[in-house]
Amino acid sequence: MTEALTxxxxxxxxxxxxDGPLLAILTPAENPVANVVxxxxxxxxxxxxxxxxxxxxxxxxxxxxxxxxxxxxxxxxESPGHIRFFRLDDPGSGDVxxxxxxxxxxxxxxxxxxxxxxxxxxxxxxxxxxTLDRIALVSFPLPTARAKTKRAERIGAATxxxxxxxxxxxxxxxxxxxxxxxxxxxxxxxxxxxxxxKPTGAAAPNEEARRxxxxxxxxxxxxVAQIAELVDRGIDxxxxxxxxxxxxxxxxxxxxxxxxxxxxxxxxxxxxxxxPGDLTGYSSLVSQTAFIERVTxxxxxxxxx
Amino acid sequence: xxxxxxxxxxGWSTSGNxxxxxxxxxxxxxxxxxxxxxDTKRGxxxxxxxxxxxxPKRAVVVCSPILAEAIRSQRRELVLGWELSAAGATVARFHxxxxxxxxxxxxxxxxxxxxxxxTAVAHAVQEETGLPTVDFVGTRLGALVAAAAAAHFPxxxxxxxxxxxxLGRYYNEVFRARMIGLLKRGERSAGGKDLxxxxxxxxxxxxxxxxxxxSLYETTIGLxxxxxxxxxxxxxxxxxQMSVKPDIRPGLTTLIERCAKAGIxxxxxxVHYDEAWWFGASGYTFVExxxxxxxxxxxxxxxxxxxxx
Numbered sequence: 001m002t003e004a005l006t007x008x009x010x011x012x013x014x015x016x017x018x019d020g021p022l023l024a025i026l027t028p029a030e031n032p033v034a035n036v037v038x039x040x041x042x043x044x045x046x047x048x049x050x051x052x053x054x055x056x057x058x059x060x061x062x063x064x065x066x067x068x069x070x071x072x073x074x075x076x077x078e079s080p081g082h083i084r085f086f087r088l089d090d091p092g093s094g095d096v097x098x099x100x101x102x103x104x105x106x107x108x109x110x111x112x113x114x115x116x117x118x119x120x121x122x123x124x125x126x127x128x129x130x131t132l133d134r135i136a137l138v139s140f141p142l143p144t145a146r147a148k149t150k151r152a153e154r155i156g157a158a159t160x161x162x163x164x165x166x167x168x169x170x171x172x173x174x175x176x177x178x179x180x181x182x183x184x185x186x187x188x189x190x191x192x193x194x195x196x197x198k199p200t201g202a203a204a205p206n207e208e209a210r211r212x213x214x215x216x217x218x219x220x221x222x223x224v225a226q227i228a229e230l231v232d233r234g235i236d237x238x239x240x241x242x243x244x245x246x247x248x249x250x251x252x253x254x255x256x257x258x259x260x261x262x263x264x265x266x267x268x269x270x271x272x273x274x275x276p277g278d279l280t281g282y283s284s285l286v287s288q289t290a291f292i293e294r295v296t297x298x299x300x301x302x303x304x305x
Numbered sequence: 306x307x308x309x310x311x312x313x314x315x316g317w318s319t320s321g322n323x324x325x326x327x328x329x330x331x332x333x334x335x336x337x338x339x340x341x342x343x344d345t346k347r348g349x350x351x352x353x354x355x356x357x358x359x360x361p362k363r364a365v366v367v368c369s370p371i372l373a374e375a376i377r378s379q380r381r382e383l384v385l386g387w388e389l390s391a392a393g394a395t396v397a398r399f400h401x402x403x404x405x406x407x408x409x410x411x412x413x414x415x416x417x418x419x420x421x422x423x424t425a426v427a428h429a430v431q432e433e434t435g436l437p438t439v440d441f442v443g444t445r446l447g448a449l450v451a452a453a454a455a456a457h458f459p460x461x462x463x464x465x466x467x468x469x470x471x472l473g474r475y476y477n478e479v480f481r482a483r484m485i486g487l488l489k490r491g492e493r494s495a496g497g498k499d500l501x502x503x504x505x506x507x508x509x510x511x512x513x514x515x516x517x518x519x520s521l522y523e524t525t526i527g528l529x530x531x532x533x534x535x536x537x538x539x540x541x542x543x544x545x546q547m548s549v550k551p552d553i554r555p556g557l558t559t560l561i562e563r564c565a566k567a568g569i570x571x572x573x574x575x576v577h578y579d580e581a582w583w584f585g586a587s588g589y590t591f592v593e594x595x596x597x598x599x600x601x602x603x604x605x606x607x608x609x610x611x612x613x614x
Contacts, residue, residue, distance in 0.1 A: 007349040007408045012340040013328045014319040021319050021330055023340055025406060048405050050376065050514040055406055075314070078340060078353060078383060080330065082314035244490065283486055285511045 009062065015071070015102055018094015023047065023078040024071035024102050027062040035103045035110040035131075036061055036299065038070040039096050039118030041139075041280065046118065047072045050281075053288040057113075060296055066111070071099040091117060093124035100129060109133040109303075113295055116141060116247070116280050123226045126235075133303050134236040136295050137227075139279040142250040142259075143220050160189060224258045231266035238298045239272045242279035242287055269304050309599050310380075313387040327354070334358060336390040343399070345425040347418070348408030351400040352426060354433070355386035361395040363609060364434045364461075366427045368454065370445035371414075372515035373482075374582045375404065378444045378466075385442065385602050392606050394440075397430040399423075403518075411516045412508050416450070416524040423454035431458070440609055445469060445582065446525065448544075452533045455540070462541040463534075464605050467580070470556035472526050479512055482583035486513035513583055531563045539569055543608045545601050546575040572608075576600035 011026045025047050040046035040054045047070040048054055058068040073095055075081030100110070112135045114122030119137040126132055163169060172178035227237060241248035255263065263270055273294055277287030316333040327341025335358025342349040367382050369375045386396040401422050402409035427439045438460040443451025448468035455463050469475035480500070487494045495503060500510075505523075509516045534542065544561070546553055553561075553573045561571045577600070 080317040082311045283514045
C-alpha cells in the first residue's frame with residue numbers, strides 16, 4: 001500500500017532557470033534542519049516521475065525535517081521551452097540553481113539528489129552551492145567509448161554511403177527511433193564536412209564556448225575531477241545504482257581508471273550502493289521503493305567528519 | 306516554419322501570483338498560466354489554469370489519462386492549454402487525487418472519484434470565468450471521465466482523444482504491457498485467473514512501475530462507453546483517433562453509429578500517430594511533442610472554435 005500523501009504543505013512556484021522559467025515545487029519541513037534539491041531524470045517530468053515517485057520522496061524527506069525543492073526541467077513537464085532530447089553533455093545546471101533559490105532557509109546544509117541526467121546537472125551546479133554537504137548520484141551515466149554519435153566522426157563518406165544503401169538501413173528510415181539516429185548521424189557528418197571545407201572559419205563565440213563545455217563535460221576524467229573536488233571539500237557522495245541500469249556497467253568499467261582511484265582515496269566520504277532493479281526508468285514499484293528508502297536512509301546518516 | 310509545440314514554448318516570464326491564488330507565468334502574447342491547488346471536500350487537487358489575454362470566450366477542462374498514459378500525454382496537454390488560451394479560452398488542467406502533485410493514494414482511485422475531481426475543477430473554472438457552459442477534452446480513460454463529468458454541464462462541447470471503446474480490450478492492452486515489462490526484466494508472472502485473484506487481493510498491480518488500482522479497474526471494467534456518451538446528452542462531440550491508419554477503427558465506428566441511433570451525433574477525425582501509451586520509460590520521444598500527435602491540438606482548437614478541423 002502506498003503511504004498516504006498530502007499536498008497540504010506543497011508550494012508550486014514558477015522560478016527563473018538557466019534558459020527561462022521553470023515550475024518548481026517546494027515541500028517545506030516544519031522545523032527544517034537541512035535542504036534537498038531534487039534533480040530528477042528528464043524523461044518523466046522532473047517534479048513528478050513514474051508513480052509520482054519524486055512527490056513521494058519529497059513528502060517523506062520533508063516529514064523527516066528536510067525542506068525539498070523539485071522542478072521540471074526547461075522544456076519538460078510543466079516548464080516552458082522546447083527541447084528535442086536531453087543531452088548528458090548539456091545538463092542544465094542553471095535550472096538546478098534557479099530551483100535552489102526557492103529554498104527559504106538557504107543557509108542550512110543542502111543535499112543535491114540527482115537521477116540519471118539530473119546527476120550531471122547536480123554535479124555541474126555543486127560548486128555554486130556553498131552550503132552543499134552531500135550529493136547523491138543515482139544511476140550516474142558515464143561516457144561510453146561506443147557512443148553512436150562518435151561513429152559519424154570515425155567513418156568516411158564512402159563507407160557511410162555504402163552502409164546507407166543496404167536494405168536494412170533503408171528500412172530504418174521507417175522506424176522513428178532509428179530515423180532519429182540517422183538524422184543525428186547525418187547532422188554530425190554535415191558538421192564534420194563543413195568544418196573540413198572551412199578550416200579557418202572560427203565558430204561564433206557562443207558556439208565555441210558551448211563546444212568547449214560540451215567536450216569537457218563529456219569527458220570521464222573531467223567528471224571524476226568534479227567529484228574529486230567535492231570529496232576534497234568534505235562533501236559526502238552516494239553512488240546508487242540498480243543492478244539492471246546500463247550506467248552500472250559503465251560505472252564498473254570506469255573503475256579501472258581514475259574513478260577507481262577516487263573511490264579508494266575518498267572511501268571515507270563515498271558510499272556505493274547497488275539495489276535490485278532499474279533506477280533509470282523505474283520500471284517497477286520495487287525499484288521506486290528502493291530509491292526512496294536508500295536515499296532517505298543515506299540523508300538520515302550524519303555527514304562524515 | 307514554426308511547429309505548434311514551439312510556437313508558444315518561449316517568451317514566458319514569471320509574474321508573481323495570479324488572481325485566485327497560485328503562481329503565475331505570463332507569455333509575451335498576453336496569455337498566462339497559473340499553477341496551484343484547488344481545495345475540494347476530498348482533498349487538494351493540483352491544477353494549472355491557462356488564461357487568455359482578454360476576457361475568456363470558453364471554459365475548457367482537460368481530463369488526463371491515468372498512470373503511464375498521463376506521462377505520455379502531459380506535454381501534449383500543456384501545449385493544448387497554451388493554444389486554447391491563445392484562442393481565447395480559459396483552460397483548466399489537473400492531477401486526479403492519488404496522482405501527480407495532488408493529495409491521496411492511487412489505491413483509493415475509482416471512476417466516480419475521477420469524475421468528481423473533473424467536476425470540481427469544472428465548477429471552479431466556471432465560477433472563475435462566469436461562462437454558462439464548460440467544454441471538456443479527455444484522453445484515453447480521461448475521455449470517459451470527461452464524458453461522465455460533461456453530463457453535469459449541459460451545452461458545452463466534448464472532445465475525446467483516442468477514447469477506449471471497449472474497456473475489456475483497454476485493460477487487455479494494459480496487462481499485455483505489464484507482461485512485456487516483466488519479460489524485459491526477466492521475470493515471470495501469473496496470468497488469467499491467478500493474476501486477477503492476486504490483483505483483487507493486493508488492491509494494486511505493478512504495470513511497468515505504475516500502480517494500477519483494483520478499485521479503478523473494478524469501477525471501469527463494466528462501463529459501457531456508448532451509454533456514457535448518450536448520457537452526456539446532445540452536444541457537439543468529436544472523437545480524435547491517433548492511428549497510423551487513416552480509417553476510423555471499427556470499434557469507434559460502431560460506437561459512433563450507436564450514438565447516432567440514440568440521436569447523439571459524434572464526429573470523428575484521425576491523426577497520423579501511433580502512441581506507445583505504456584512505454585514512456587523506454588525512449589526519449591515524449592520530451593518533444595511528436596509531430597503526428599500535434600495535429601490533435603489544432604484540430605481540437607478548431608472544434609472548440611466551432612470550425613470544421
